[in-house]
Amino acid sequence: MKILIVSDTHGRHGNLDEVLEREGKIDMLLHLGDIEDGEHYIEAVLDCPLHLLSGNNDYFSYLPGEKEIKIGKYRVLLTHGHGYYVSMNTKRLREEANRRGVDIVFFGHTHKPYMDVEGDLKVINPGSLSYPRQEGRQATYVVMEINANGNASFELKIV
Secondary structure, three states: OEEEEEOOOOOOOHHHHHHHHHHOOOOEEEEOOOOOOOHHHHHHHOOOOEEEOOOOOOOOOOOOOEEEEEEOOEEEEEEOOHHHOOOOOOHHHHHHHHHHOOOEEEOOOOOOEEEEOOOOOEEEEEOOOOOOOOOOOOOEEEEEEEOOOOOEEEEEEEO
16 A cells, blocks of 8 residues: 655645656545645545645635544554644654554644654654755655555655
8 A cells, every 4th residue: 555645735736746647556645734725636636545634824724634544554643733833843743642542643834854753653744845944945755655464664755
């Protein structure tokens, strides 16, 4: 199973289109917010399960602010992250993830990729496809793959 994780596209689809072409068939897409009215475009171009969230710039959005889902054997929390002050650190987000008993938490908001996949709780931010803020300012995303044994791997990729 191949899951594409993106965030902070802010209504711009050029890099998303490039990533979709590059990655080929995906089984699921997770968008962690700040879609800015791009949800209809994403729904139109993809034919797989979608989990789309609203972010702090998705005014009047019908999308949920966060969601818990199951991917294979993993309990997953999806959030944009601004409500957990992730721009400062991931402490509150980790506390909430542990309180809920999830295995993986995906978040966005910072426009900077972050991956901590050691230990029981995996904490991952794919960065931004449209407005990256990390050094070098390269657009990034994450691909999660579930192998035949049901185990997950994560790869941070540059557009």
